[in-house]
Amino acid sequence: MIGWIGYATSNPNLSLPTIFYGIPILLGGLALKSSELPPAELLPAGADVVALRQQPASQTLRKLVKDVTRWRYGQKAHLESSLEALKLWDEDAPPQLLSVQELAVEGRYAISLRFRTEGVPMARWQEKQDRLGRFFDKGLQARLSQPANGELLLELLPAAA
Numbered sequence: 001m002i003g004w005i006g007y008a009t010s011n012p013n014l015s016l017p018t019i020f021y022g023i024p025i026l027l028g029g030l031a032l033k034s035s036e037l038p039p040a041e042l043l044p045a046g047a048d049v050v051a052l053r054q055q056p057a058s059q060t061l062r063k064l065v066k067d068v069t070r071w072r073y074g075q076k077a078h079l080e081s082s083l084e085a086l087k088l089w090d091e092d093a094p095p096q097l098l099s100v101q102e103l104a105v106e107g108r109y110a111i112s113l114r115f116r117t118e119g120v121p122m123a124r125w126q127e128k129q130d131r132l133g134r135f136f137d138k139g140l141q142a143r144l145s146q147p148a149n150g151e152l153l154l155e156l157l158p159a160a161a
Contacts, residue, residue: 035073036073040113041100043100049103052108060140064156068097082136087124090119093118106160115152116150117150117152122146129142129144142154
């Protein structure tokens with residue numbers, strides 16, 4: 001606004017920097033706003049999970065939780081590159097991560113990821129079940145379930161010792 005006032009009153013000291021810097025910044029901000037992906041909902045964890053979270057063996061899963069619970073820009077869905085590598089991606093209707101929850105399973109840290117499956121059928125997820133756990137870290141196993149129609153629950157659990 002100040003730039004336009006400066007331009008209209010023939011005061012180039014105010015209008016030139018506003019036009020040259022303000023318009024590109026505005027366009028960049030609008031582009032980021034249009035491509036933002038909100039964080040997945042982090043469901044509350046029990047008190048037993050808090051202590052397990054700090055163990056060194058939990059580092060990979062902690063990074064995964066941190067990654068999906070932050071704002072992303074320029075992506076269609078959380079874990080986009082991972083799902084593409086696993087061939088669990090549909091360009092027109094990609095799986096959407098709805099929530100993540102930290103769990104304690106047999107005294108070890110685990111997480112569950114709830115997806116709206118969109119264009120990837122449950123059968124395709126089941127074909128990749130053995131690879132899913134190993135993909136994120138060695139020593140993990142994946143357990144799949146379908147809590148509701150069109151939804152999938154992926155639990156990444158530490159392998160039984």
